[in-house]
Amino acid sequence: MSVAELVCQYCSHRNVGNPAQCGHCGAPLPAVHRLSSLSGPAARAEQVVVGAERAVAATAGAVAGAENAVAGAEKVAAEQYPRWQWGAAIAGIVTMVLGLGFTALRSCSTPLAVVPDLGIEQALPGQLRAAVSCQRVDSTAANCVVPVADPLLAGGITGGKDLTLSVALDPPERRADTVRNWRTAGGTVLADGVVFVAISPTATLRYANTLVGLRVETGAFSGRAAAQTFMARAGLTP
Missing domain, CATH: 1.20.5 (Single alpha-helices involved in coiled-coils or other helix-helix interfaces)
Structure with a gap:
């Protein structure tokens, strides 16, 4: 007898055991009595098929149970x-x-907000910045002093006195006016571009960097040559 004789005639459902009719749809199984005649390899094959079907059914049940559990958990989470x-x-x-x-x-x-508090002297050339001590007038101006013993004043170029400097950071709208006033005040102009340098009739040095707004005006030197010497030593050059 073939294994196919154990399949329901109407719904193709495979039966387990030796019933008189299909357990799934009630279809008749006229040849089911021949199942008992199976023996040897054929019987063992049939038992393997039946065991496999039971395992598949059990797995399907476990999957369905897991799906129900997930759905229940989602429902609880949604409620809570x-x-x-x-x-x-x-x-x-x-x-x-x-x-x-x-x-x-x-x-x-x-x-960015605290940059001005770093000190106006930070805008000075390195040689001059290392020599001066400054006192703030306001946030954009300071009065500074180079002591007479400093190497920048070596050779008596200030007549044995400290050198005072007025240092400021001008806003863009005032830079051109500063240079214009210095240019018309007379004296010797040494540079007249982005950097303006002049020696006044009283031997003071006037320096303006119109790019950054730095303006420096010194006290008097012993002469024009002394002012030029200080300009070179302090880095106030074009």
């Missing part, structure tokens, strides 16, 4: 945590991220 709570949580996270970003931007911009 309504959708509006999830929306509120997401909105809170977005607000927190935006707040952190704003704080980071403010912290990054803070150093």
Whole structure:
């Protein structure tokens, strides 16, 4: 007898054991009595087929149970945590991220606000900056002094006195006026471009860098040559 004789005639359902009719749809199984005649290899083959079918059925049941468990868990979560709570949580996270970003931007911009407090003397050439001591007049101007013992004044170019300097950072709208006034005041102009340098009739040195707005005006030297010597030593050159 072939294994096919164990299959229901109407629904192709395979039966287990030796029933009189199909257990799934009730179809008659006229040849089912011949199942008992199976022996030897054929019987063992039939037993393997039946065992496999039982394993498949058990696996399908386990999968269905797992799906039901997942659906139940989702239902419980939905009941305990309504959708509006999830929306509120997401909105809170977005607000927190935006707040952190704003704080980071403010912290990054803070150093720009304190740059003027570094000192006006920071705009001076290195040689002169190392020699002077300054006192602020306001946020854009300072009065500075080079002591007579400093190497910049070696050779008595100031007649044995400290050298005073007026230092300022001019805004863009005032830079051209400063140079224009110095140019018309007389004296000897040594440079007249982005950097303006002149020695006044009273042997004071006038320096303006119109690119950065640095303006320096010194006290009197012992003469024009002394003023030029200091200009070269201090780095106040074009």
